[in-house]
Amino acid sequence: MKIRRIAGSVAVLAAGALVLAGCGGGSGSGTSGGGQTGVVTVNGSEPENPLIPTNTNETGGGKIIDLINSGLFYYDADGIPQPEIAASVTSDDKIVWTVALDDGWVFSDGSPITAHSFVDAWNFGALSSNNQLNGYWFQDIEGFDALQAETQDGQVIAPPEKTEMSGLVVLDDLTFTITLTSALADYPLRLGYAAYYPLPEAAFDDVDAYGRAPLSSGPYTIAENGWRHNQEIRLIPNDMYSGGRTPMNKGVTVKFYTGLDAAYNDLLSGNLDVLDSIPPSSFATFENELGMRAVNQPAAIFQSFTIPQWLDHFTGAEGALRRAAISHAIDRETITSTIFSGTRTPAVDFTSPVIDGWSDSIEGSDVLTYDPAKAVELWAQADAVSRWTGTFTIAYNADGGHQEWVDAVTNSIRNVLGIEAVAQSYGDFATMRTDVNAARNGAPSGLTGAWRSGWQADYPGLYNFLGALYGTGGSSNDGNYSDPAFDALLLQGNQAATLDEANGFFQESQTILFKDLPAIPLWYSNVTGGFSTSVDGVVFGWNSVPLYWDITKK
Amino acid sequence: MVRYLGRRLLQAVPVFFGATLLIYFMVFALPGDPVLALGGDRGISDALAAQLREQYNLDKPFIVQYLLYLQGILTGDFGTTFAGRPVGELIASAFPVTFQLALMALAFEAILGIGAGLVAGLRKGKLFDATVLVVSLLVIAVPTFVIGFVLQFVVGVRWGWLPVTVGSNVSFTSLLMPAMVLGAVSFAYVLRLTRTSVAENLSADFVRTATAKGLSRRRVVNVHVLRNSLIPVITFLGADLGALMGGAIVTEGIFNIHGVGGTLFAAIRQGHAPTVVSFTTILVIVYILANLLVDLLYAALDPRIRYDD
Secondary structure, eight states: OOOOOOOOHHHHHHHHHHHHHHHGGGGGGSSSSSSSEEEEEEOOOOOOSSGGGGGOOHEEEEEOOOOOOOOEEEEOSSSSSEESSSSEEEOOOSSSSEEEEEEOBTTTOOOBBHHHHHHHHHHHHHOOOGGTTGGGGGGGGGOGGGSSSSETTTTEOOOOOSSSSSSSEETTTTTEEBBBBOTTTTTHHTTTTTOOOOOOGGGGTSSHHHHHOOOOOEEEEEEEEEETTTOOOOOETHHHHOOOOOOSSEEEEEEOOHHHHHHHHHTTTTTEEEESSSOOGGTTTTHHHGGGEEEEEEEEEEEEEEOOTEEEEEOOHHHHHHHOOOOOOOHHHHHHHSSSSTTTEESSSSSTTTTTTOOOOTGGGGGOOHHHHHHHHHHHHHHHOOOOOOOEEEEEEGGOOHHHHHHHHHHHHHHHHHOOOOOOOOHHHHHHHHHHHHHHHTTOOOOOOOEEEEOOOOOOHHHHHHHHHTTOTTOOOOOOOOOOHHHHHHHHHHHSSSSSHHHHHHHHHHHHHHHOSSSSEEEEEEEEEEEEETTEEEOOOOOOOBGGOOOOOO | HHHHHHHHHHHHHHHHHHHHHHHHHHHHHSSSSSSHHHGGGGGHHHHHHHHHHHHHTTSSHHHHHHHHHHHHHHOOOBBBBBSBHHHHHHHHHHHHHHHHEEEEEEHHHHHHHHHHHHHHHHHHHHHHHHHHHHHHHHHHOOOOOHHHHHIIIIIIIOOOOSSSOOOOOOOOHHHHHHHHHHHHHHHHHHHHHHHHHHHHHHHSSSHHHHHHHTTTTIIIIIIIIHHHHHHHHHHHHHHHEEEEEEEEHHHHHHHOOOOOHHHHHHHHHHHOOOHHHHHHHHHHHHHHHHHHHHHHHHHOOOOOOOOOO
């Protein structure tokens, strides 16, 4: 058989394709943009994990989790925890905490929220065989270790011994106690975080299925067929919600974006109401383009680079001099204003200005000022101890927009101190993380010096920025810093009777960090955002996420 | 003809296995531990890391991982992403929109490219020809993302003629601008290819013969010149369909289209082999089919080419 003339020209085929393509389109159109009355559209991204509070550790899923769940507390605009389901959380010794719940709270299927809803959810999250990314949140509760599988060389060799933490005891339907392994004065501050949200019994039958269609206990609930994967999720007010976050709008539609540039253009053209992050390409212009509708304020994000304790020339007295010299050699003001167009704020401590207890006048913080003469002097003193040779490097992951500032910082160091200082580039975050982990554990690693580090607060407390990063054996203490006096001050803070007293100790502990400089503080990230002319009442919370329930639509 | 088709399709089988094996190996060889990246700056506990590795078969040797993946595919299970979504679901959501976009881009570049190329070729050296050459040169020289951002800002944001982004609103109008941006560079190539080919064929023997036979100018151009000139253009378009589908990442990013490019890019960054391999394999199959179609079209365009039994 031969092919006869199929078509005179390809144009006919192509035209057919065009028609076909056009036909396919009709079905896809749905509600989007600012179309529906009273509904606020905001930017977001497809959740990377099922919508389970203990398994969501990224912002895309996090902002949805926070809107469809209630916790013991919620955070107001200033980061102060306000009781939501909790009636009270009290402790005499800061070790055993008694939690009393308000009566009458229900999940959106009508089942009551009881002490079991919390305790079961926390045990589920802590049990390592459930693979919950937020499991580490429960590590301070007594009996946590028994819920962790034993591993050797990256392989599980023994499953967890138990499935329930001994530190959680249900007293009655509305009361339970939490026993911690050691005193933590700021513990209630943490209880507003997503990992501590309750889960209904129905969730545990098939958690993955529940994560795709979760019930609500929060101010909003997912509309019927409202989750269109990779496109948008439509949230409508939850009638059964009775807490303090009363929705002031008729719903929130989170539109998923592949990139911030597209979202910003949608904001400019009125197709998006609230944008919680300005694309770097518009840093220089967004405040002009949006005027009063632009937001640019410090956030609970601290950025630094870590100089590990094992690096030659950076230990002991010589190391302290060199670390201070390097800190003095960095022109933070110029770098934040030129490279970041003022969307970073030079750091004056190791935490963040949005955290209650933050201070800009901690003793020793002058080491963060740009002072070339002092830097040269300190470096010369260190050279007297042992002569410097080699190259100072700062590693960064090229997929996170870090190259420019790392180059600027190494340039600044090179120009002031006259030493070789260069950036060490890793292709992506996973590669850098692998090398940092290996180096930390003493294994062979390609890491040649310092690396960029940072911390975004999980809860609005000073300890959150200090304990895990610089405490001896801390889970994110990648530079293996250890100082008994610093640990002692953290402990004193944790045992303090009041949060104010605790904050005093946490501030004092930073005077030690300023002497030892386990990491060189650089700046706080700002939250940059904007909103359209059709919404009012846009306020960004301590965690850089707008208080969506408070937004009204004109 | 049927045997020819069968033989060509059979050839796709080893290509399928070769491609999946090769791509799986490349993802496997990517540096960095995908499980560690899941924890972000905070890191991840040893117990959790070990369990996740086990769950996603990352603790097994390469060949075992690959065979487990193949076994899954043959039973219709493409694996699950780190987010717990079936990869099959990802395919079902990403491919239709990208396919629609690629078809529209292909139609755009074919209709306008061949049309303008034909006119330019027939009037070689005249004003239209010169203008078209300059314009196409510009389109080739300017990077796609520049064309994309400028069009989006001017036509979408400033004038408001077309939707600024696509997102959940996938329709002919919302995809129009992205399709033009995506097809822009190929449009310029198609135009130049057609123009050269037409100009060359105009002075070929068979065209002179046709004209000498007394055929009308219209018939000479349509049947003799154009049909013969289309062979290189069709070859280009066939290969381009695959390139448009896999290479739309820039355009997809600018216009917020949740298609193949973006999903694939995210999966590569996460080091998630099942997604990467499934997506690229489908792209490979699209290439194979498009090429087969091109070969069949040759026979339609050029009577000298036959695929006999």
